[in-house]
Amino acid sequence: MVVAIGFEGSANKLGIGVVKDGTVLSNPRKTYIPPAGEGFLPRDTAKHHQDHVIKLLKLALKEAGVEPKDIDVVCYTKGPGMGAPLVSVAVVARTVSQLWQKPLIGVNHCIGHIEMGRLVTGADNPTVLYVSGGNTQIISYVQRRYRIFGETIDIAVGNCLDRFARLLKLSNDPSPGYNIEQLAKKGNKLAPLPYVVKGMDVSFSGLLSYIEERAETWLKNNEYTAEDLCFSLQETIFSMLVETTERAMSNTNSNEVLIVGGVGCNLRLQEMMQAMANERGAKVYATDERYCIDNGAMIAQAGSLMFTSGQITEWEDTFCTQRFRTDEVEVTWRT
Structure with missing residues (x-):
């Protein structure tokens, strides 16, 4: 004990x-x-x-x-x-x-x-998507190590969301990512953004620069609303994460996904991951804000x-x- x-x-x-x-x-x-x-x-x-x-x-x-x-x-x-x-x-x-x-x-x-995710959800040997303000990694347990199968090659997904929230002057209470998630629920027009997957790795810095350079003009000309831009950013980066996670699952014959880290609270990310898992006959495990943050x-x-x-x-x-x-x-x- x-x-x-x-x-x-x-x-x-x-x-x-x-x-x-x-x-x-x-x-x-x-x-x-x-x-x-x-x-x-x-x-x-x-x-x-x-x-x-x-x-x-x-x-x-x-x-x-x-x-x-x-x-x-x-x-x-x-x-x-x-x-x-x-x-x-x-x-x-x-x-x-x-x-x-x-x-x-x-x-x-x-x-x-x-380990907190495994404890709370009961996941046995999952492929792990670790997404937070400072980290983005796709991980599998192999031979007494948590092996990194893929990761961001520049900034983390949470950092990307936080910096875009700053551009829109969104509140940091309770978190920038949460406030982007709420706005994204009201968006329905998808803006074309760079989709950068390099094998098992992802990149967010170019995508962030692209939307930062155009956001003011898009908003000023009423091409897109702030809600549309939050929706577009989420859909694009979460698609990148789901794709690379699925590739890791295929490589390891895994039928479980565990989403951990602060961004893992995002219900849209969980929803997109669940859609992928359903097609593979796999199961998704995630925690709420008590333990993912x-x-x-x-x-x-x-x-x-x-x-x-x-x-x-x-x-x-x-x-x-x-x-x-x-x-x-x-x-x-x-x-």
């Missing part, structure tokens, strides 16, 4: 979660929301996390009904992510580990998403699995890294 506490702060979400043998006891989260038309800067995001992390830690313990003595292992996001926010939260995790005299485990952010419980869950399989992060290795590849981690907890 393992009780793990997880600290997540790789981007604008600060989360602390407590997990006991696969049961989430608490999972509070605090989001830094910048003004409309602006992104979140590392310095400001780190300050937000520093201001709220102690309150959130107390809340996580209170909601879980546990005390420090009940915790078996402290887990934190080692990377990937934004440097300043990562470090600001890791410092607290290291301090807590020393104060409570508990072992410490550095968790790969993406693997946290995958960055949270502390996913770090606790992945860290708990690592801990029970014998992994511990040596003290000199408890640093953070902005570039931490998913396939760098040996998956010792799966057979």
Whole structure:
């Protein structure tokens, strides 16, 4: 029986979660929301996390009904992510580990998403589409590694959506991607946008530049509404993601898809993936905003699995890294 506490702060979400043998006891989260038309800067995001992390830690313990003595292992996001926010939260995790005299485990952010998705949905051995503000990867488990079959060669899908939301001056509350999704539901005219799939990889930077250069003219001349442009952007980039995911499934003879990451909450993406899966006789697994958006419980869950399989992060290795590849981690907890 393992009780793990997880600290997540790789981007604008600060989360602390407590997990006991696969049961989430608490999972509070605090989001830094910048003004409309602006992104979140590392310095400001780190300050937000520093201001709220102690309150959130107390809340996580209170909601879980546990005390420090009940915790078996402290887990934190080692990377990937934004440097300043990562470090600001890791410092607290290291301090807590020393104060409570508990072992410490550095968790790969993406693997946290995958293991939380597998836990919540019950997916066995799925092809994983990991889509978030900073990451876009298509992943399959092969020979004790989460292998990256395809990925973005430039910016992430969430970053593409966020930057277009800034152009339209959409609110960042609750998130730019969510507000694009709501506008897209009212759009029905498809604008011709670049569709860039290169084998198993995708590219979004050229598509973003193309729509940014033309959006003002299109809106001014009433060729397309803002709703149409959000609809067009979603349809195009999600089609690219579904195509490459299906190709990975074909390569691995997979009949399961698991969508994880913040963009994975998008119901249109889930709908398009389901249509593809139906044609293949496959099943789609997805989670809601409690677990697809960055949270502390996913770090606790992945860290708990690592801990029970014998992994511990040596003290000199408890640093953070902005570039931490998913396939760098040996998956010792799966057979």
